[in-house]
Amino acid sequence: MIFSKLTLALASLLALANSAVTRPWLNKDLEPPSPWQVTRLSTAQPSGRPGSSPFAHIFANITNPSPIHAGPGASFDASSANCTVDWVLGTAQPYGIVYECTTAAAPTTGNQQSSASASSAKWTVEILETDPSLYAPTEKLDVRFTLTSDLTVDGRAYSKVLAATRHFEVGDNMRGICGGSGVVR
Ligand SMILES: *[C@@H]1O[C@H](CO)[C@@H](O)[C@H](O)[C@H]1NC(C)=O
Ligand SMILES: *[C@@H]1O[C@H](CO)[C@@H](O)[C@H](O)[C@H]1NC(C)=O
Numbered sequence: 001m002i003f004s005k006l007t008l009a010l011a012s013l014l015a016l017a018n019s020a021v022t023r024p025w026l027n028k029d030l031e032p033p034s035p036w037q038v039t040r041l042s043t044a045q046p047s048g049r050p051g052s053s054p055f056a057h058i059f060a061n062i063t064n065p066s067p068i069h070a071g072p073g074a075s076f077d078a079s080s081a082n083c084t085v086d087w088v089l090g091t092a093q094p095y096g097i098v099y100e101c102t103t104a105a106a107p108t109t110g111n112q113q114s115s116a117s118a119s120s121a122k123w124t125v126e127i128l129e130t131d132p133s134l135y136a137p138t139e140k141l142d143v144r145f146t147l148t149s150d151l152t153v154d155g156r157a158y159s160k161v162l163a164a165t166r167h168f169e170v171g172d173n174m175r176g177i178c179g180g181s182g183v184v185r
Contacts, residue, residue: 014139016041016168017175024064024147024162034066036145036164041174043138046089056136058085058094060125062101062145070158076149080104081123083145089136095129098146119151128165139170 020038040061046052063080070076081101087094101123128142144165151158168174 012138012176013044014042014170014174014176017173020166020168020173022062022145022164022166024145024164033064033068033162036147037063037065038166039063041143041168043141043174045136045138048089054088054090055086056089056094056138058127058138058141058143059083060143060145062123062125064121064147064162068149068160068162070149070151070160071153071156074151074153074156074158076151076158076160077105077119077121079121079123079147079149081121083123083125085125085127093129094127094137096126098124098126100124119149122148122150124148130167139174140168142167 016038020041021035022038023035024033038060040059042057042059044057046054046056060083061080062083064078066078067075081103083099083101085094085097085099103121103123105121124146126144126146127137128144130137130140130142134140142165144163146161146163149158149160149162170176
């Protein structure tokens, strides 16, 4: 168990109850890509007590599990990212801001690119406003994930942008881990 100032100051901490699968939307593509997986999602809202962190927090892990067709004999590698959104509760909202995620290559499925190729995957996350009456989107939120893939094979450049939006809500696909000044982890 880890006790920290931050976790003890949390008024609420909510997490993904079951892993979510999201179909990305692809522009100008014929084959539907395989679904993306949100394996972790959590939100935290500070208690507002003196000395507590002023930051509300959203964390998500998204994975594109399989390579995506780029062109003849070329495909973008699978990738995964950790996405974090922080904002000062009560004075700001996180809506409409594009946050860069920390991207990692997913375990590949034996898909090897030639040495003459270079590929990159960049994930971003954005929280969309669903309900203007919400004080903070920590219990009900729409999250848009965007994956920008670039690949160069033998001097030929390929690029693709995919996006998917997923709704998360307590009582649906999120649950509370603790309330009050509880213990987390
Ligand atoms: C996201 O979660 C999956 C499954 O638990 C894991 O394989 C992957 O490494 C995680 N992504 C990052 C960027 O840590
Ligand atoms: C993603 O987040 C998990 C959980 O916080 C962490 O263990 C992992 O190292 C992170 N991966 C990257 C690539 O930052």
